[in-house]
Amino acid sequence: MIDVVDRYYSFNKYLKEKYGKRVQKITIDAAFTCPNRDGRLSFGGCVYCDVFGSGSGASLRSESIEEQVKKGAEVARRRYKTDYFIVYFQAFTNTYGPISHLETLYDRAISEASRYGKVVGLAVGTRPDCVPDEVLDLLASYSDDLEVWVELGVQSIHYRTLKLINRQHGVAEIVDSISRVKAKGLKVCVHIIFGLPGETKLDMLETVRVMAALGIDAIKIHPLYVVEGSVLHKWLQAGRYKAISMEDFVDVVVESISVLPPTVVIQRLTGEAPSGMLVAPLWTSNKQMVRRAIEDELVRRNTYQGIGFKVGLSVDELKPFSS
Ligand code: SF4
Structure with missing residues (x-):
């Protein structure tokens, strides 16, 4: 749980409470693709998609899963002094493939990471339309030994936005x-984006409120950034899209924190484009600065996670109002 001094419930805090020490994610790019890029749903992808599918690009450099695990474990040991890991399949759509193939990849990464320390979790990033029950059953089969996180790219709860950014799925899939x-007993972490074209602050906050109402376990908040060569880049050049300012981003993140239940783990407060590809907004390249601005603003407004969480009337309010 948070305490007010922290003002929000960070992933590091959650992991430290649970395991008594720092736990580090080891990110894996297992050369998946995405149905929104390979032609099953579309060839274009989401308008902001980068060539690495939000991953490290390791598969493009032909790095094996074993090499990626080794590197990740070394960084965890050297920089964070830990040998507790969550294996995180990050790039593209990590449930998009035959079940036997998925199982082989997940097993390979877990078993390799176990050579360097203790694996406490498996996290798999995917799209809301790519988690049939058979995939969830496979993921649930790991949950006796590991905590299993399904990271869903939700981005927005507004159908018009999903259509505009070419997600190729709707709100029903979310x-x-x-x-x-949740019904399979797995943990759900949603990724949402602030600054999507056409969205107001209220639209963004409503996405957060709906996520809270749906009982998510964790959230990652990203500012929308424009990368070189994306459709969004063309929109920016044509004056069809204006990037969110840091001030507006900090404002909506701080309000989002206040409307989230205190038990929801905040896995990420900001994000950055792959190195060398960022076009706008340039402030996103300094994650520490953005995180500090958010934390300063929480203190300045004397607000914290959960203070504004409310869905509907409380039981005490279920009586006619008379002034
Ligand atoms: S779902 Fe992810 S990988 Fe697929 S097109 Fe969209 S951003 Fe790219």
């Missing part, structure tokens, strides 16, 4: 995937 992931 609600359905979250409820089925």
Whole structure:
């Protein structure tokens, strides 16, 4: 749980409470693709998609899973002094493949990481329309030994936005995937984006409120950044899109924190583009600065996670109002 001094419930705090020490994610790019890029749904992808599918690009450099695990474990040991790991399949759509193939990849990464320390979790990033029950059953089969996180790219709860950014799925897939992931006893972490074209602050906050109402376990908040060569880049050049300012981003993140239940783990407060590819907004390249600005603003407003969490009337309010 948070205490007010922290003002929000960070992933590091959650992991430290649970395991008594720092736990580090080892990110894996297992050369998956995405149905929104390979032609199954579209060839174009989401308008902001980068060539690495939000991953490290390791598979493009032909790095094996074993090499990636070794590197990740070394960084964890050297920089963070830990040998407790969560194996995180990050790039593209990590449930998009035959079940036997998925199982082989997950097993390989877990078993390799176990050579360097203790694996406490498996996290798999995917789209809300790519988690059929058979995949969830496979993921659930790991949950006796590990905590299993399904990281869903939700981005927005607004259908018009999803259409505009070419997600190729709707709101139904978001609600359905979250409820089925939870029903299997797996943990759900949603990724959302602030600064999507056409969205107001209220739209963004409503996405957060709906996520809270659906009972998510964790959230990652990203500012929308424009990368070289993306569709969004063309929109920016044509004056069709204006990037969110840091001030507006900090403002909406701080309010989002206040409307999230205190038990929801905040895995990320900001994000950055792959190195050398960022076009706008340039402030996103300094994650420490953005995180500090958010934390300073929480203190300045004397607010904290959960203070504004409310869905509907409370039981005490279920009586006619008379002034
Ligand atoms: S779902 Fe992810 S990998 Fe697929 S097109 Fe969208 S951003 Fe790219």
